[in-house]
Amino acid sequence: MKKKILQADNPVTEVHDLTVTYDRKPVLWDIDLTLPKGSVIGVMGPNGAGKSTLIKAMMGLLPLASGYVKMFDEKLDDVREQVSYVPQRGTVDWDFPALVKDVVLMGRYSKIGLFKRPRQSDKEIAMDCLRKVNMEAFAERQISQLSGGQQQRVFLARALAQHADLYFMDEPFVGVDMATEKAIVDLLQEMSAKGKTVVVVHHDLQTARQYFDWIVLLNTRLVASGPTKEVLTDELLAETYGGKLTLLNEVSQEIKNKEFPNREE
Amino acid sequence: MEALLEFLSFQDPSVRMVTLGAVILTASSALVGSFTFLKKKALIGDAVAHAVLPGVCLAFLLSGEKNPLLLIIGAFITGWLSLNIIDFVTNESKIKEDTAIALVLSVFFGFGILLLTFIQHGDYAEQSGLDHFLFGQAASLVGEDLIIFLSVGLLLIALILLFFKELTLISFDRQFAQTSGLPVKWLELLLTSMTVLAVVIGIQAVGVVLMAAMLITPPAAARYWTDYLPRMVLLAAIFGAFSGFSGALISYVSPAMPTGPWIVMVATTIALLSILFAPARGIIFKMKRQQENQLKILTENILKSFYHLGQKHQDMKHRYSFDEIHSIRPSIPKPRLKKGLRVLEKEGFLRKKENSYRLSAEGTEKGKRVVKLHRLWEVYLTEYLYLDPDHVHDSAETMEHVITPELEKKLEEMLNYPDRDPHDEEIPYT
Ligand SMILES: Nc1ncnc2c1ncn2[C@@H]1O[C@H](COP(=O)(O)OP(=O)(O)OP(=O)(O)O)[C@@H](O)[C@H]1O
Ligand SMILES: [Mg+2]
Numbered sequence: 001m002k003k004k005i006l007q008a009d010n011p012v013t014e015v016h017d018l019t020v021t022y023d024r025k026p027v028l029w030d031i032d033l034t035l036p037k038g039s040v041i042g043v044m045g046p047n048g049a050g051k052s053t054l055i056k057a058m059m060g061l062l063p064l065a066s067g068y069v070k071m072f073d074e075k076l077d078d079v080r081e082q083v084s085y086v087p088q089r090g091t092v093d094w095d096f097p098a099l100v101k102d103v104v105l106m107g108r109y110s111k112i113g114l115f116k117r118p119r120q121s122d123k124e125i126a127m128d129c130l131r132k133v134n135m136e137a138f139a140e141r142q143i144s145q146l147s148g149g150q151q152q153r154v155f156l157a158r159a160l161a162q163h164a165d166l167y168f169m170d171e172p173f174v175g176v177d178m179a180t181e182k183a184i185v186d187l188l189q190e191m192s193a194k195g196k197t198v199v200v201v202h203h204d205l206q207t208a209r210q211y212f213d214w215i216v217l218l219n220t221r222l223v224a225s226g227p228t229k230e231v232l233t234d235e236l237l238a239e240t241y242g243g244k245l246t247l248l249n250e251v252s253q254e255i256k257n258k259e260f261p262n263r264e265e
Numbered sequence: 266m267e268a269l270l271e272f273l274s275f276q277d278p279s280v281r282m283v284t285l286g287a288v289i290l291t292a293s294s295a296l297v298g299s300f301t302f303l304k305k306k307a308l309i310g311d312a313v314a315h316a317v318l319p320g321v322c323l324a325f326l327l328s329g330e331k332n333p334l335l336l337i338i339g340a341f342i343t344g345w346l347s348l349n350i351i352d353f354v355t356n357e358s359k360i361k362e363d364t365a366i367a368l369v370l371s372v373f374f375g376f377g378i379l380l381l382t383f384i385q386h387g388d389y390a391e392q393s394g395l396d397h398f399l400f401g402q403a404a405s406l407v408g409e410d411l412i413i414f415l416s417v418g419l420l421l422i423a424l425i426l427l428f429f430k431e432l433t434l435i436s437f438d439r440q441f442a443q444t445s446g447l448p449v450k451w452l453e454l455l456l457t458s459m460t461v462l463a464v465v466i467g468i469q470a471v472g473v474v475l476m477a478a479m480l481i482t483p484p485a486a487a488r489y490w491t492d493y494l495p496r497m498v499l500l501a502a503i504f505g506a507f508s509g510f511s512g513a514l515i516s517y518v519s520p521a522m523p524t525g526p527w528i529v530m531v532a533t534t535i536a537l538l539s540i541l542f543a544p545a546r547g548i549i550f551k552m553k554r555q556q557e558n559q560l561k562i563l564t565e566n567i568l569k570s571f572y573h574l575g576q577k578h579q580d581m582k583h584r585y586s587f588d589e590i591h592s593i594r595p596s597i598p599k600p601r602l603k604k605g606l607r608v609l610e611k612e613g614f615l616r617k618k619e620n621s622y623r624l625s626a627e628g629t630e631k632g633k634r635v636v637k638l639h640r641l642w643e644v645y646l647t648e649y650l651y652l653d654p655d656h657v658h659d660s661a662e663t664m665e666h667v668i669t670p671e672l673e674k675k676l677e678e679m680l681n682y683p684d685r686d687p688h689d690e691e692i693p694y695t
Contacts, residue, residue, distance in 0.1 A: 059444050080446030092438045096303065097494045106434050110445040115427055142492045162445060 002239045006226035008036035008214070012166055012197045013058070018067035020050070020057045026065065026220075027053050033216065033225045040185075040192045041199045042212035042228075046241050049219045051201045052088055055168045059085045071166060081110060084164035086155050088171050088201075094144050094151060101139040103154055104130055107161030129160040132187055134180055149175035156184065167191075167198045185211050208232065268518045279407060280517060286406040287509035287516075289418035290470045291479060291528060295505025296425045297463040298480030299487070299498045300456055303436040307481045308363060309348065312370045313464045314476035316347030318377025322384060325395060333410040337417065337465050344461040347373050374473075401472030401525030402516070410469075417466045421459055425498075432456060433494060470509060471525035478529045479505065486536035489543035508532040562666050563597070563605040565635045568614060569665075570594055571624050572632030581629045584621040633693045634673075639665040640686035641676050647687045648680065654687035 011034035018031040028050045035041055043051050056062045058069050060076050072079050084107075107129070108122040130136045133153040138146065146154065152175055159167060167188075173181045185207075188198045192213070202208055208215065208228070215231045217224040217240040224231045224240070275281050301309055317340035324339025325331060347369050354365040384395060397405050406414060425432070434442045435452050443449045464476050471479050487500035512528030541549050570593045575581040591602055606622060609615040614628035624632065642664045646657040668676065686692055 061440060061443065080444070083444070085441070085444040087440055091440060093305070096437050097488065097492045097497050098433075098437065099493070102494070103437075106437070106441065107445070109430055109434055109442075110447060112430070114431065117430070144492075158441070 002235060003222070004224045004226055004231060004236060005033060005222060006230065008034040010037045011035060012037035012072060014070045014073075015054075015058065016068050016070075018054075018057060018069065019065040020053050020062055021065045022053075028057065029221045031067070031218075031222045033222060035197065035199065035216075035225075036214055037197055038192050038195045039197060039213035040188050040211060041197065041214040041216065042208050043199060043201045043216045043218060044203070044205070044208060044240070045218040045223075049240075051218055052170050054218060055085070055170050055199070055201065059083070059168060082165040084159045084162040084167045086159045086167070086169040086172050088174075094146070096143065098143050099139070100135065100141050100143055100146070100154055101126055101130065103143055104157045104161050107158040110162070125163070126157075126161050129157040130154075132160060133157045133184060147175075149177060149180070152176055153180065153184075160187075165196050167196070169198065170201045171203070172200060173202070181207075205232075205237070269514070272514050272517045280513075282411055283406055283517065284510060284513040286411050286414060287470050287513040287524070287528070288506045289415055289422075289509075290467050291483075291509030291512070291532075292502045292506040293418040293421040293425075294463045294467040294476075294479045295483035295501040296498060297421055297456075297459045298505075299484040299501045300425075300432050300436050301460055302481050302484040302488075303433075304456075307477070308366045309351075309460060310464060310480035311477035312347055312351060312366045312373075313344040313461050314468065314473050315370045315377070316373035317341075317344040317461075317465055317468065318473055319343050319373055319380055320377075321395070322377055322380035325384060325389070326380065329389070331395065333413045337413070340465040340468070341458075341461055343373060343377075344464060345458065348457050348461065397469070397472070401468060401470050401475070401523060401528070406469060414466045414469055417462055421463055421466075424455070424459055428452065428455065429495070429498075470512065471528050472523070475525045475529045478532065479508075482529070482532040482536050483508070486532070486539040489539040489546045504532065504535050508535065558666075560605075560608065563601065564609050564612075564614075565631070565666055566594065566597075567602070567605050567609060568624070568628055568632035569635045569639075571615075571622075571628065572636055575624060575629070575632075582623050584618070584623045586621050590622065630695065633695065635665050637693050638668050638673060638676075640690060640692045641673075641680060641683070642668070643686045643688070644680050644683050644692075645676060657687060 014034045015031050018028060019026055020028040031054065043054065045051055053062065057064055058071075058076075060069075069076060071083055076083065101123075104126040105118055105122060108118060108125060112118055112122060127136065127139065130139055133156050135150065135153050135157060138150065138154075143151070143154065152172060156169070156172055159169070172184070176184070188200070188211075192198060200211070202211065209232060212228050214226065215224070215228050216222070217231060217236055219240050224236045271277065272280055275284070298310065301307065320339035320341065320343030321336050322339075323343070324335045327339075328335050351362065351365045351369050354360050354368070355362045360368075381395065431442070431447055431452050434447065435449055435456070439449060442452075460480070463480065467479050468476050483504035484497065484501040486504050487497045490500055491497050508528045508531040511531040512524045515522055515527045516524040539547065541547055544550050567590070570590065571585070572581075574585060574593065575583060587603075587606075590606070591597070591599060594602070597605070606615060606617075609628065610617050610622070614625055614631055615622045616625050639661045642661040643654070643657040646652045646660060647654055682694065684692060
């Protein structure tokens with residue numbers, strides 16, 4: 001079978017037997033993988049492959065049809081503080097009355113705790129993170145006045161401000177210019193050297209080789225998971241991007257149409 | 266008039282109480298409403314307002330008395346139930362939220378009216394005043410009732426202040442709030458409950474039908490004035506409080522008037538004024554700014570033409586008749602040109618004698634500056650954006666009016682004070 005799933009020696013997160021459905025239609029089948037600590041990890045696959053779905057399911061934003069997810073060997077709810085998520089863009093109302101620095105400061109809320117106001121140190125961290133994504137000049141701007149790429153960078157800064165140990169970023173570089181993308185990747189690699197783990201959904205095969213230590217190839221089912229060199233092979237890529245999944249899709253559609261249960265109960 | 270003065274003197278303790286009541290009720294609705302507004306759930310308020318009616322009637326029927334605490338509890342239960350049914354229907358079926366709201370609203374309200382009619386036709390000694398729930402009557406807020414309503418209002422204000430940060434986050438980005446470990450479900454439950462409570466007590470002041478307006482109108486008006494959330498929420502509270510105050514006043518001056526419609530009228534007027542006059546976002550402000558820009562372009566273009574003519578005649582003080590000026594810029598309609606000339610004369614840039622005009626010293630300077638900016642911008646476009654010299658004129662026609670003195674200085678330094686523009690015309694400096 002054309003697949004290659006390697007286990008990490010020092011796993012920071014474990015996905016076991018994960019199946020996710022929308023409206024009964026399975027969009028992720030039986031995903032089983034581990035991701036290594038202290039690395040920058042790329043999640044790749046064609047549009048509709050289920051990359052966003054995988055990340056959302058791991059972040060507990062979608063109900064799981066089966067399986068479980070563990071982070072730092074714990075349930076996500078016990079380690080939320082250590083995990084940060086940057087959604088694919090376009091999920092918020094950018095006309096919301098807030099300044100850029102206010103949005104980045106939101107990354108600190110869970111650390112500040114209920115009832116309390118942000119401390120000076122929180123504000124400094126927020127500014128520092130804005131600097132890291134080259135947006136400090138925009139700190140006082142109303143968020144509705146940002147371009148798409150700038151919005152993306154603000155969300156990145158907000159995630160950085162969380163000072164988490166494990167980051168999930170869904171296509172963080174969409175609309176971000178090459179120079180900034182490069183600077184952010186350098187930053188992510190620096191972070192991974194300090195033991196943090198960053199999972200990035202990414203589309204560009206060219207840059208993937210330089211950016212990532214570990215790659216997950218996904219197309220409805222898991223095709224590969226392992227160190228970049230071993231996984232980015234023509235064969236596995238062909239399987240991910242060219243593989244014929246029409247039959248699988250037809251079956252999925254059938255399950256939805258006939259309202260079958262996904263598993264025998 | 267006499268009643269008005271009497272009211273404003275606040276001598277009568279009951280006036281003080283009623284006013285205080287109306288102000289706190291409307292301010293707390295506006296505060297809670299700010300977050301419903303930001304969450305784009307404006308219609309929710311309407312649903313709850315209608316859904317509390319059966320709760321009020323049931324509480325009255327079951328207890329047989331008009332105890333405010335019981336009425337609030339009854340209202341809270343059905344209001345809360347309605348919101349959860351709306352959520353349930355939206356999540357579990359293909360029905361969209363607006364349809365779900367419409368369905369739930371009419372079912373609950375219909376049932377409420379049914380009960381109210383039943384009560385009015387039965388012989389309940391205490392039933393008079395229940396219909397205040399329909400239209401609101403601030404003046405009926407007295408004694409123990411008032412204390413209870415006030416406490417709820419103050420509780421709401423305190424909750425908003427305590428949870429300001431978290432409510433902001435769940436309104437802006439629910440998903441992020443959830444993944445960063447905030448108790449989102451719990452916070453949303455809190456906001457829902459606060460919305461229901463705000464509606465339940467607000468109804469005392471404005472009544473069922475208009476309650477939604479009290480939640481949404483003040484924040485919508487406040488949004489026009491600021492982009493800073495804490496300021497927006499504060500303004501909403503002030504707008505709400507002012508409407509409540511006015512309502513109480515009207516209620517006092519003519520007791521037969523229902524308070525609700527007046528409160529809402531005042532709030533709506535504030536919103537209307539905001540839409541028209543708020544700086545930066547207001548319609549009038551935008552129109553005025555556009556007009557000012559148009560006038561600036563017109564007058565600067567006229568001065569520029571004078572300057573060009575002066576150079577041609579080698580005499581900056583040369584006089585020109587109106588027709589001569591018009592023949593240079595035939596695209597400007599004559600009345601517009603007349604207006605421009607009049608403004609320039611008034612501001613001292615042109616001197617008029619009989620029917621002819623000449624540049625003043627200031628006018629010469631200003632005309633020269635416009636020409637300079639035009640040519641500098643052309644140099645900039647060719648040197649920095651590599652545009653062909655024959656493609657730069659149109660952009661310069663606009664930019665010459667836009668460039669501020671600071672930008673002008675930067676431009677000069679960046680280009681190192683060039684002598685000639687891409688068309689080999691001289692760039693005039695002072
Ligand atoms: N809310 C939803 N309801 C129903 N189906 C959905 C929903 N969201 C996604 N899907 C389906 O699930 C599948 C996986 O979607 P997902 O968004 O995870 O893809 P993706 O790999 O992130 O794609 P992209 O590269 O376009 O972001 C797609 O076939 C999509 O049509
Ligand atoms: Mg996606």
